[in-house]
Amino acid sequence: MPSLGNIRRSFAPWEDPAAKPYISFQNVTKRFGTFTAVENLSLNVYEREFFSLLGPSGCGKTTLLRMLAGFEEPTEGELYLDGQPLKGVPPHKRPVNMMFQSYALFPHMTVADNIAFGLKQDGMAKPERDERVAQMLKLVKLEQFAGRKPHQLSGGQRQRVALARSVAKRPKLLILDEPLGALDKKLREETQFELMDLQQELGxxxxIVTHDQEEAMTMSDRIAVMDKGVIVQTGTPAEIYEAPNSRYVADFIGSVNILEGKVTPAGEGRIVLDGPDGRITGAVRDGAPATGETAWFAIRPEKIEIGRTPPEGAVNRLEGEVWDIAYLGDMTIINVKLASGTVVQAATLNRFRLVEDPIGYEERVWLSFNPDSGVVLRS
Incomplete structure (x- = not known):
C-alpha cells in the first residue's frame, strides 16, 4: 500500500481515537500586554512521541514550551500533563526538564558534577547518584571526560553534557529549545540521530522547538508548523512535505514551485489551472476548488523532469530558458525562466560522477511533471 514517504517507525498513537494525549493544550492564549504570542491554540502530544514545533522567529513556539515548563502561565485556556492540570504548579514541581540552546553548564564544575547537580539538589544518596551519573556518561559516550570542565570540551561535547544532565532525573518530558543551534552542520546532523536513539532508548x-526544517523532518514523529501564534498544520514529516495544506506551509518546508491559475474541472479527480505559465493539470485529493476560482499548484523541484526536447505523452510540460545552475554535490539545482517571467526550479540527482553533454546556461529546455506529483492548494 503506497504511503506519503518512508515510515521511520510504526508508532502513531494520534491515529487511535482511544489514545489519551500525554500533553494537552486546550484553547490556550498567551498575551504580553497588547501583544498576543499564542492565540486560542489546541494541541495534543502523546507519550513517547518526538514532537517538533517549527516556525519562524516570533511565531510563538518558544512561548508554548515556556508555558509547559512553568516559566509562563497561560492568559486563557488550560494545559494538562498526563491528565493533570498544570495551572499554578511551579516549574520545580513539574516532571519536566528544559534544555536551552546555551546549555547553561556550570563552568567551575566538572562534567560529572554538572550531571549530578540536579540529583544532588533532590537529595539522592551519593552511591545511587554516582551510579546514575556513570549511566548518563556512558549513554552520551563521555566517560573519559568526566573530570573535565566545560571550557575543555568541544561544542558537541558540551551539548551532550547538557543533554545528560537533562535526562539524569528521568523526567517524564524533556523540552528542548533550539538545542543544536550552536553546532556546525556536520555535528548537528550527527547529533540529531543521537537524540533520536536516546529518546527511544529512554522511552x-x-x-523540541526549532526553526530548522531539516532538523524537524529528521527527528520528529510529528511536526506542528506555526505562524503568528497559531498552528497552521500538524502531521508527520512526510505529510507536511508532500501534502501541505497551504502555500505558507508548502513554502516554509523545503523548496517548492507554486504556479497560479483559474480552475477548470478536468474529471477523474483532476482540475486544470489556466495561468500565465500555461495550462497545468493537477490531482485533487479533497475539497476541489470551484470553477473559475484561483488556485495554486505546488510541486517540489525533485518531482520535475528536465530535458532538451518536448517530453512525449507528458500531461504537464513547460518550456523555458536555463537561468541559473547550482551544483550541490549530491544533486544539481537548475532554475528555468518561463516566457511569463516565472522561474521554476528543477532538481536532478547526481547518480554518476561523469555527465555526458550536461545542460548549460541559456539553453532552451522543457520541464515536465505528473499531475499526482504536486498538490492543488486553495489558499
Whole structure:
C-alpha cells in the first residue's frame, strides 16, 4: 500500500481515537500586554512521541514550551500533563526538564558534577547518584571526560553534557529549545540521530522547538508548523512535505514551485489551472476548488523532469530558458525562466560522477511533471 514517504517507525498513537494525549493544550492564549504570542491554540502530544514545533522567529513556539515548563502561565485556556492540570504548579514541581540552546553548564564544575547537580539538589544518596551519573556518561559516550570542565570540551561535547544532565532525573518530558543551534552542520546532523536513539532508548517524550526544517523532518514523529501564534498544520514529516495544506506551509518546508491559475474541472479527480505559465493539470485529493476560482499548484523541484526536447505523452510540460545552475554535490539545482517571467526550479540527482553533454546556461529546455506529483492548494 503506497504511503506519503518512508515510515521511520510504526508508532502513531494520534491515529487511535482511544489514545489519551500525554500533553494537552486546550484553547490556550498567551498575551504580553497588547501583544498576543499564542492565540486560542489546541494541541495534543502523546507519550513517547518526538514532537517538533517549527516556525519562524516570533511565531510563538518558544512561548508554548515556556508555558509547559512553568516559566509562563497561560492568559486563557488550560494545559494538562498526563491528565493533570498544570495551572499554578511551579516549574520545580513539574516532571519536566528544559534544555536551552546555551546549555547553561556550570563552568567551575566538572562534567560529572554538572550531571549530578540536579540529583544532588533532590537529595539522592551519593552511591545511587554516582551510579546514575556513570549511566548518563556512558549513554552520551563521555566517560573519559568526566573530570573535565566545560571550557575543555568541544561544542558537541558540551551539548551532550547538557543533554545528560537533562535526562539524569528521568523526567517524564524533556523540552528542548533550539538545542543544536550552536553546532556546525556536520555535528548537528550527527547529533540529531543521537537524540533520536536516546529518546527511544529512554522511552521519554521529547518536545523540541526549532526553526530548522531539516532538523524537524529528521527527528520528529510529528511536526506542528506555526505562524503568528497559531498552528497552521500538524502531521508527520512526510505529510507536511508532500501534502501541505497551504502555500505558507508548502513554502516554509523545503523548496517548492507554486504556479497560479483559474480552475477548470478536468474529471477523474483532476482540475486544470489556466495561468500565465500555461495550462497545468493537477490531482485533487479533497475539497476541489470551484470553477473559475484561483488556485495554486505546488510541486517540489525533485518531482520535475528536465530535458532538451518536448517530453512525449507528458500531461504537464513547460518550456523555458536555463537561468541559473547550482551544483550541490549530491544533486544539481537548475532554475528555468518561463516566457511569463516565472522561474521554476528543477532538481536532478547526481547518480554518476561523469555527465555526458550536461545542460548549460541559456539553453532552451522543457520541464515536465505528473499531475499526482504536486498538490492543488486553495489558499
Amino acid at each position: 521519554l517524550t521529547f518536545m
